[in-house]
Amino acid sequence: xxxxxxxxxxxxxxxxxxxxxxxxxxxxxxxxxxxxxxxxxxxxxxxxxxxxxxxxxxxxxxxxxxxxxxxxxxxxxxxxxxxxxxxxxxxxxxxxxxxxxxxxxxxxxxxxxxxxxxxxxxxxxxxxxxxxxxxxxxxxxxxxxxxxxxxxxxxxxxxxxxxxxxxxxxxxxxxxxxxxxxxxxxxxxxxxxxxxxxxxxxxxxxxxxxxxxxxxxxxxxxxxxxxxxxxxxxxxxxxxxxxxxxxxxxxxxxxxxxxxxxxxxxxxxxxxxxxxxxxxxxxxxxxxxxxxxxxxxxxxxxxxxxxxxxxxxxxxxxxxxxxxxxxxxxxxxxxxxxxxxxxxxxxxxxxxx
Amino acid sequence: xxxxxxxxxxxxxxxxxxxxxxxxxxxxxxxxxxxxxxxxxxxxxxxxxxxxxxxxxxxxxxxxxxxxxxxxxxxxxxxxxxxxxxxxxxxxxxxxxxxxxxxxxxxxxxxxxxxxxxxxxxxxxxxxxxxxxxxxxxxxxxxxxxxxxxxxxxxxxxxxxxxxxxxxxxxxxxxxxxxxxxxxxxxxxxxxxxxxxxxxxxxxxxxxxxxxxxxxxxxxxxxxxxxxxxxxxxxxxxxxxxxxxxxxxxxxxxxxxxxxxxxxxxxxxxxxxxxxxxxxxxxxxxxxxxxxxxxxxxxxxxxxxxxxxxxxxxxxxxxxxxxxxxxxxxxxxxxxxxxxxxxxxxxxxxxxxxxxxxxxxxxxxxxxxxxxxxxxxxxxxxxxxx
Numbered sequence: 001x002x003x004x005x006x007x008x009x010x011x012x013x014x015x016x017x018x019x020x021x022x023x024x025x026x027x028x029x030x031x032x033x034x035x036x037x038x039x040x041x042x043x044x045x046x047x048x049x050x051x052x053x054x055x056x057x058x059x060x061x062x063x064x065x066x067x068x069x070x071x072x073x074x075x076x077x078x079x080x081x082x083x084x085x086x087x088x089x090x091x092x093x094x095x096x097x098x099x100x101x102x103x104x105x106x107x108x109x110x111x112x113x114x115x116x117x118x119x120x121x122x123x124x125x126x127x128x129x130x131x132x133x134x135x136x137x138x139x140x141x142x143x144x145x146x147x148x149x150x151x152x153x154x155x156x157x158x159x160x161x162x163x164x165x166x167x168x169x170x171x172x173x174x175x176x177x178x179x180x181x182x183x184x185x186x187x188x189x190x191x192x193x194x195x196x197x198x199x200x201x202x203x204x205x206x207x208x209x210x211x212x213x214x215x216x217x218x219x220x221x222x223x224x225x226x227x228x229x230x231x232x233x234x235x236x237x238x239x240x241x242x243x244x245x246x247x248x249x250x251x252x253x254x255x256x257x258x259x260x261x262x263x264x265x266x267x268x269x270x271x272x273x274x275x276x277x278x279x280x281x282x283x284x285x286x287x288x289x290x291x292x293x294x295x296x297x298x299x300x301x302x303x304x305x306x307x308x309x310x311x312x313x314x315x316x317x318x319x320x321x322x323x324x325x326x327x328x329x330x331x332x333x334x335x336x337x338x339x340x341x342x343x344x345x346x347x348x349x350x351x352x353x
Numbered sequence: 354x355x356x357x358x359x360x361x362x363x364x365x366x367x368x369x370x371x372x373x374x375x376x377x378x379x380x381x382x383x384x385x386x387x388x389x390x391x392x393x394x395x396x397x398x399x400x401x402x403x404x405x406x407x408x409x410x411x412x413x414x415x416x417x418x419x420x421x422x423x424x425x426x427x428x429x430x431x432x433x434x435x436x437x438x439x440x441x442x443x444x445x446x447x448x449x450x451x452x453x454x455x456x457x458x459x460x461x462x463x464x465x466x467x468x469x470x471x472x473x474x475x476x477x478x479x480x481x482x483x484x485x486x487x488x489x490x491x492x493x494x495x496x497x498x499x500x501x502x503x504x505x506x507x508x509x510x511x512x513x514x515x516x517x518x519x520x521x522x523x524x525x526x527x528x529x530x531x532x533x534x535x536x537x538x539x540x541x542x543x544x545x546x547x548x549x550x551x552x553x554x555x556x557x558x559x560x561x562x563x564x565x566x567x568x569x570x571x572x573x574x575x576x577x578x579x580x581x582x583x584x585x586x587x588x589x590x591x592x593x594x595x596x597x598x599x600x601x602x603x604x605x606x607x608x609x610x611x612x613x614x615x616x617x618x619x620x621x622x623x624x625x626x627x628x629x630x631x632x633x634x635x636x637x638x639x640x641x642x643x644x645x646x647x648x649x650x651x652x653x654x655x656x657x658x659x660x661x662x663x664x665x666x667x668x669x670x671x672x673x674x675x676x677x678x679x680x681x682x683x684x685x686x687x688x689x690x691x692x693x694x695x696x697x698x699x700x701x702x703x704x705x706x707x708x709x710x711x712x713x714x715x716x717x718x719x720x721x722x723x724x725x726x727x728x729x730x731x732x733x734x735x736x737x738x739x
Contacts, residue, residue, distance in 0.1 A: 218736050238733035245358065245732055246673045249666075253360045253652065254645040260362055281641035327634055330641060334633030337640055342622035346439045346614075349644055350373065 006047070006058055010066045013038045014073035020308035026076030027166035031132065036077050036100065045079065049086040049096040060263035064204045068255070071208025074311040076167065078102055078129035080201050085137035088194065092148035092183035099134035102127055102153075104172055106198060106323065110191040112140040112174060114147050114182060120174040126322075130158050130170035138174070139185065139194055146189050149179035164318040165311075186268070193267045196276045198323035200262055203255035203279040206287050206319050209312040210248045213294040216309060217241060220298055237297060244293040251286035254279045271352060277333035284320035284329075291316045358666055358735070360648070363655030368425075369432045376436040379409065384440070391441045392615075392703045398522050399443035400477070406437075406444075407477025412451050414475075416459055421472030431654040435607035435647075441615060445519060450474040450481035452606070454527050458548065461587035461595055466548060470525070484514040484528030484549070484573065491516070492727050494529065495541040495593060499575060501530040507581040508532075508547065510555075513574050520571040521558050523551050533590050541593035548584040555579070565713045604723060605653035605667035610646045610674030612718050613711035616685040617643070619704040623689060635688040639681060646674050665735035672728040675718045682711040 017035040026032050039045050047063040049055020063083050070079050078100050085101035104124035105112060112122035120138060130136065130153065138149045157173030218241060221232035231237050258279030261272045291313040295302050302309040320326065340348055384391055388402055406412055411433045416422025434452075437444050455474045458467060473479045490496035499512025510530060520526065526549045533543035551558075555578035561570035587595045617639055624632055649670050656663040686708060692701055719725040733739055 214736075218738065221738065232738040235730075238738050239726070239729040241736055241738060242672070242729035242732035245736055246669050249358050249360055249649065249669050250645050250673055253649045254641070256360075256362055257645070257648055277637065278641045278644045281638055282645045285638075285641075326638070330637030331630050331634040332637065333640055334628065334635065334637030335630075337621055337636055338624050338628045338633060339626050341626065342618050345618050345621055345640075349640070349647060350435075 004062065004065060006044070006062045007065045007069055009042050010039070010044055010069045011072075013042065013044075014069060014075055018073045018075050020311060023074050023076050023308070023311045024305075032077060035075065039077065039079060040098065045082045045100075046086050046096055048083045049090055053090055053093070053095045055086060055090070055096055061259060064200070064256075064259040064263070067201055067204040068208040068211075071205030071315070072212045074209065074212070074308075074315055078132060080205060081128050081133070084194075084197060084201060085133075085135070087197070088137040088139060088148055089150060091189055092185050094148060094150055094181050094183055097135050097150070100129065100132050101135045101137060102129045102133040103137040103139070103194070104130075104174075105139065105191050106195070108190075108192045108195050108324075110139070112138055114138075114140040114142040114149050114179060116142075118179050118182070120149060120151060120177045120179060122175075123171065123173045125171050126161070126169050127172045128163070128322075129168045130156075130172050131160055131168050135180075136172065138179075139189065139191060142182075142184075146185035146187070147182055148185045149182040151177050151179055164321070165314040167315075167318070188268045195323050196272060197262065197267050199276050199280045199329070200255075200258040202319040202322050203251075203258050203276075203283040206283045206316055207248075207251045207255040209316050209319075210251050210286060210290050213290060213309065213312045213316075214241075214244055214248045216312075217244060217294045217297045220302075224299075231297075240293050240297060244290055244297075247286040247290040247293075251283045251290070254282035254286075274333060274336055274348075277329040277336070280324055280329040281326045281333065284326040287316035287320040358669060359656075359663075360652040360666065361655070362648070363428070363651050363658075365428055365432065365651070366426070369429045372429050373432045373436060376411070376433055379405075380436065380440045380442055383442070389441075389443045392706060393441070398446050398480075398519075400446055402443050403446045403477035403480075405477070406447065407475055410475075412447050412475050412477055413455050413471060416455065416471060416475065420459065420467055421475035427658040428651075428654055431607070431651065435611065438607050438611040439614065446480045446522065447474070447477055448608075449483060449519065450479060453483060454481040454525070457527060457546070457586060457595070461546070462548070463583055463585075466583060470548070479525060480519065480523045482517050482520040482523040482526045482551070482571075484517055484520075484526045486516040487513060488515055492724050494596070495535075495544065497529050497531055497544060499528070499530050501532050501545060501547060501580065503532075504579070507579055508585070510547070510549070510575040510578040510580055513572065515570075515572045516561075517571045517573055518569050520551065520573055521560060521568065525549065526551055526573075527586065529592055529596070539593075543590050544592040545589050546586040546592045546595065547580050548586055549578065549580055553578050553580070564716075565710075604671040604728075605650055605657075605663075607647070607650060609671045609718075609722075610643065610650065610678050613678045613681045613715060614643070615707040616682045616711040619707040620685045620689060623692070623701060623704045628690075632688055632690065635684065639684065642677050646670065646677060650674070665732060668723075668728045668731040668735070671723065672725060672732065676725065679715045679718050682708060682715050686712070 017038055022032050043056040046055035047058045051057035067080050081102040085103040086096040088103050089096050104127050106126050114120055133153045136151050136153055140147055156177055159171040161169045163169040221237055222230050224231050258276045261275035298309055301307050410423045414423040414425045414430050418424055485494050487497055501508040501510050528547050528549050529544050532545040536542045555576040557574040559572045560568045653663050653666050
């Protein structure tokens with residue numbers, strides 16, 4: 001229990017309706033209707049939509065905290081994508097429709113356009129959950145100016161693909177699709193800005209998944225008996241789990257730093273690129289190192305499809321790659337630091353505090 | 354959930370941010386005046402600097418005014434400490450007293466001692482060392498066997514302490530001494546803390562030179578050293594209760610992730626404003642680690658400020674921080690652009706000095722103040738594994 005009613009609601013829904021079998025069934029193509037309905041009925045799917053646009057009007061941080069809980073549960077629904085789509089629509093003052101949504105593009109070199117005829121053109125790859133979405137929020141350009149458009153998913157060309165975690169990751173072709181609504185986006189809102197939010201969102205989901213695999217690994221080590229005692233009693237195992245706890249703690253802190261920067265300054269805020277870079281690098285590293293320890297502790301059992309560990313670890317491996325991996329963000333961060341120079345490194349680290 | 358570690362975000366208060374600028378200005382001035390160099394690893398004893406810092410009110414700054422303190426917050430102190438470390442200021446003569454010995458005396462010392470000693474620490478006059486390790490008790494501090502035996506008006510101390518940093522420069526030591534045998538129920542029972550005047554008759558200090566060639570460690574022999582009753586700190590036989598409180602303070606501070614920071618700063622300097630993408634990536638990775646560690650460390654400071662005792666969180670910060678700072682010089686070494694004779698203007702002295710210094714000190718950071726193995730044991734206990 002936390003002191004946040006929104007997060008508590010989400011956590012309760014995941015506990016009731018997001019069992020490991022639900023997650024596996026979703027991978028086999030079975031849409032978890034009950035889970036989605038519960039999230040929608042409680043207003044969680046429109047957390048990032050202001051109340052004057054039909055949403056819940058919650059704080060940005062509340063949404064990030066809900067996504068941490070979703071990551072913990074490996075929730076196989078486009079909650080993050082619907083939140084981001086609602087956020088994107090709100091940037092242009094557009095109402096958010098009900099039902100699952102996703103957004104496009106996810107890549108920074110996305111090049112979708114909206115013509116004078118009100119029709120969208122272009123192709124966007126790696127769109128999460130496109131085949132499950134009722135609507136897609138699109139960031140396009142109209143005469144080179146950024147514009148947000150809402151389009152129905154039905155009738156779009158969708159070529160199905162899957163992420164490393166077995167979640168839908170489709171290629172969407174928009175040619176000729178008519179926008180239901182559209183509006184100019186604030187200056188500076190480009191695919192790179194959307195990608196920054198995507199990176200911060202994946203950081204929260206990864207931080208949640210890491211918390212879960214720590215719990216799961218600790219519990220497993222207490223239950224599993226070898227050489228006449230629970231493996232938790234072996235110092236080598238204890239030290240591995242302590243190292244995992246460190247990665248989990250670091251990931252949580254780094255993910256929150258990125259989320260807070262966006263919540264406080266907006267996606268175009270000056271300090272946001274650096275905070276997001278720190279987050280995606282550090283959380284991405286924790287995802288890799290943490291998953292490796294969790295698997296080591298679980299032994300052969302954790303390598304089976306039957307055991308639920310893979311539901312979290314495969315998502316970690318997928319998410320660390322999305323919206324820029326550690327190498328990409330580290331390179332950017334390194335250039336930011338180098339440009340400022342050696343004597344500015346410490347002030348850079350302590351800025352804002 | 355099996356655990357519940359929290360690292361909530363802490364926004365430093367405006368007075369701390371102002372103080373940071375004040376400290377920076379002071380340090381800049383000191384550097385310009387030649388009082389110390391931020392590019393030298395030889396952090397020798399600098400009493401004059403200590404007195405200046407004391408005059409600013411930055412030693413013992415959280416203590417009550419009646420004992421020479423300033424009654425400022427732990428977050429303000431945090432800012433002072435991290436600025437000193439980031440600029441490699443010579444804090445050696447006062448850092449131990451400021452961080453550990455002073456707070457211990459303030460909390461458990463007798464009134465007369467508090468009034469005598471604390472103001473002199475705060476002014477930068479007194480230097481302290483800590484007598485914990487012995488030849489047969491290192492990480493296992495509660496196995497200490499150096500004895501204090503009751504005598505008329507005080508105690509007689511006999512035995513030996515080792516690895517005592519800075520003892521040869523210190524005015525006082527706080528030592529953990531055996532006053533009774535351990536009990537069957539509690540192997541930590543029977544130890545008492547004492548304040549010992551390092552100039553007392555019967556004390557012999559023998560230097561131990563470390564691998565950097567410096568004299569920091571010492572071995573200390575006690576031969577019937579008299580310690581007055583007044584100098585007993587806390588309860589007799591129950592020092593173990595006092596020791597654990599201290600650790601959260603000791604284990605999460607900026608000194609647990611800034612010791613090799615100069616190697617990264619100097620790498621950024623030799624990298625120049627337009628490094629290759631590969632070098633930028635390498636720098637970016639380390640900055641991401643550092644920024645995260647700092648956030649966690651500030652978070653622990655915030656918890657301490659709020660009156661909590663985040664012992665496990667502090668152990669997590671020290672474990673992550675020291676492992677990272679230990680690995681850093683080697684990564685820096687491999688990232689650094691090769692600079693030979695072709696650039697007649699190249700001057701890599703600072704870089705080379707920083708790399709040499711940090712490479713040599715790297716092995717100690719996961720040993721001092723609680724080894725990696727001890728810390729992981731504490732974290733494992735926090736996870737409910739033992």
